[in-house]
Amino acid sequence: MTATPVRRALLSVWDKTGLVPFAERLVKLGVELVSTGGTSRALKEAGLPVVDVADITRFPEMLDGRVKTLHPGVHGGLLADLSKPEHVAALEEHGIGPIGLVVSNLYPFENAIEAGKSPAELVETIDVGGPSMTRGAAKNFAHVALVVDPDDYDTVAEALEAGGTTLALRRRLAAKAFARLAAYDSTIAAWMAETTAADEVSVDHRVWAAFGGKRVAEMRYGENPHQSAGFYRAAGGGGIASARIVQGKALSYNNVADGDAALAAVADFGDDVAAVVVKHANPCGIAIAGDLAEAYEQARLCDPVSAFGGVVALSRPLDKATAEKIAAIFTEVVIAPGATDEALAVLATKPNVRLLLVDGLPSLSGTMVRSVGGGLLVQSADDGRVAREAMTVATRRAPTEAEWADLAFAWRAVKHVKSNAIVYARDRRTVGVGAGQMSRVDSARIAAWKAADAAKEAGEAETRTKGSVAASDAFFPFADGLETIVAAGATAVIQPGGSRRDDEVIAAADAAGIAMVMTGMRHFRH
Template sequence: MTTMVRRALLSVWDKTGLVPFAERLVAQGVELVSTGGTSRALKEAGLPVTDVSDVTKFPEIMDGRVKTLHPGIHGGLLADLSKDEHKAALQAHGIGPIGLVVCNLYPFENAVESGAGAADLVETIDVGGPSMTRAAAKNFAHVAIVVDPADYDAVAAALEAGGTDLALRRRLAAKAFARLSAYDATIAAWMDETTRDDDVAIDHKVWAAFGGKRVAEMRYGENPHQSAAFYRATGGGGIASARIVQGKALSYNNVADGDAALSAVADFKDEVAAVIVKHANPCGIAIGSSLAEAYERARMCDPVSAFGGVIALSRPLDKDTAEKIAAIFTEVVIAPGATDEALAVVAAKPNVRLLLVDALPELSGTMVHTVGGGFLLQSKDDGFVPRSAMTVATKRQPTVAEWADLAFAWRAVKHIKSNAILYARGQATVGVGAGQMSRVDSARIAAWKAAEAAKTAGDAETWTKGSVAASDAFFPFADGLETIVAAGATAVIQPGGSRRDDEVIAAADAAGIAMVMTGMRHFRH
């Protein structure tokens, strides 16, 4: 069903493209009704405009909080013109139908990101705009609602061709409801943030709301037959706030791996650290006296997997580190800044995607995982365990050097998919076993990778000899620990809590190694 538009209501904050669009409406004989700043902008352009107050016979009041909330407006928006009684009501009350609404909302999201105070934010919560938008979208059978200037051309072209059709109006209504949902989700999140009890990590509300704006359409998703797009939440930070300095557009997998790398390096924000991720798992994490050293130590953990990897750094990218990174094929580099010299080095590798962030992400917050028909929401794994809360379960105490490596390994292992076993030495990973169904297999794979890396480096001795090991969860049997002992590790850190802890501890004592229990698990799925 094609609908001619005789009257349009325009009330926008973002006036991009407004005047040219309104000129096309007027050329089609459409009467313009408008409010406040929108009305002024149209009048200044020489266009005929009827003020909303002339329609409602009531002035704007309360600093503009109340202007369009009136039957003279909403009756024109909500009238079902297929019903005689609705048309009769319009006539009886002198209300003219409105066939087109152009409305975008007060920029609450922008105000949040600018750090505005609570009083200013409250005044930026739009009421009239969402009300008009919702009314028009509900009545899409007769009214077209435009919330995005990107749709001006399509709507104007439809009117110039004779009117808006039902498919277009329904598509515009769906977009409007999505916009309202994202807008309200941002407000709800801010309200929750400012009212939450500080003693509660996450208050799981009865209703959960999430919203975001599309920032990019991907060529495809995880695989070429899957479609994908990237959305940014208001004030989200992290990978969604990164600026692409150079390189091709990010792929779905680039974003996923970049998020994993950035989250991992954030756990080492107080040190000079580098993380290399491949297929969502770190294949190298290291601390160094310089950024270049940290990167090189991370790369040497698994130089084969580092090829084509995603790198996150805890310090601004410098020339020396950039030169080392540029020496092999790298997909993405993420850092909190970069020197001009580093930018020049990376520029010689145009396929490298360089992303800069203002700050490393916070470890706290929430995570959402979609499932069929719903989603799971949980707090991030920010589980720091101070040494004073750890228990040495074995007869032998860790040495000072082992304690340092155990603390490093415990922070690193939580970023590896379960079942996870990690070997570390000198504040660097030397072997990573990830995502295996058996913890024993993870321990074996990590030891094998360490041996292969040592061969690549020309070392005759495997790098797990004299290392420490971290397990993301307890050992259900002693066989996993025995595999670690056979690899040459001298100390282990694990949560504990198995029914067979006594057997595992006895195996550690028999091997003469130290074992520390944290009481905290780091499953990652």
């Protein structure tokens, strides 16, 4: 494939990592360096010959540096199609030299977001000239090579030292550049939408929406070995994407998905000392207790079979006692907002356990994006809460205070279980979880069956659902689901209500002597 040498390069970068060694290699090849501002100063301080952009445009930088490369003397050299005689003639007529290489990375808007900069400071971090140069060079990849990532310096330098860049290399670099621009612009668009008054625009219902991020991990495979996968981090995002891997093997696609579900669930109980155990994106145990070790143990005991090989998330920093309990069984991932030195030492004896530490529990609000064939589904996160005084007691019997406490816990837990979802809870811990069934009756049966099995394995005399409360993520379309819950021994139920057969369901609850609370809010999770 024909290689194209470079005679002139335009360098204008914010991130100067590796810049000088790369420029030195260009100079050795006889490449003329053209540069701007801080980049020009850095190259001159290194003793390299540099032509300032102002010498080409015959116009000084102005408006605090907002305008420096936005000039025909620059963009003509970038955009000229050198295969067209009329383009070459136009360059000659106006004294514009072609540019064969552009090295440009952008003002760090993403970093400014994460640093919590003020709106005024963020506006000044929105790059204009850099994206313009990048877009122009990328469009003209037939004749111009473009570097937006310092990781590509060696590749480009080696190509030039071998005679020039190939069309295939320039196309690949252009594709990377357009992706970088898209991610950059999407971050700015999201910030602008989020800071616009709610009565002007809804974050989740913009006519045009962009979502982007930077790959932070290239995974061995996706959900299955025949699928490729990568992990991308959005600017300003918290949660699983901001976690620091302290020990263990690289995260898999499924580890990240399960970790995200676990962290979201435990964040919902962040005001309490809580633990969540997740398997295949579903909680198989959630518990609140007076100390972390007890919370973890009660969460694990909800379904000890499923907890094997699960993902654990904690609402408090990992301590030694909890670490010892976690280390006693095979655990894939542990996520916590910090860890003591003693806890780190305990898990260090289990090097295959992936330990992730986060700076804090993630927000429950935000925007959720899911890809579908040919498009995206976008919605606000399910951060809905219903205060007790806003709930309706639908039955003759009202819940006792102990039942109210467990109902509130179960209602918060059920929203993290895939629909159709039924959760049995007692003493602020789940005792049975039924997830993802096509029939709500089946979910109620599975949750009760798991609770009975766990009780039997622990040598308990009666099933754990006896005396429990139950939560349903959506209404009961028929009374049979409620009757299954009653048969399991639950004494109170919380559900959204709103079925055409609510009267039948309420009558069945009254006939069984149980309490039923309706929230008016649904928690489907698909």
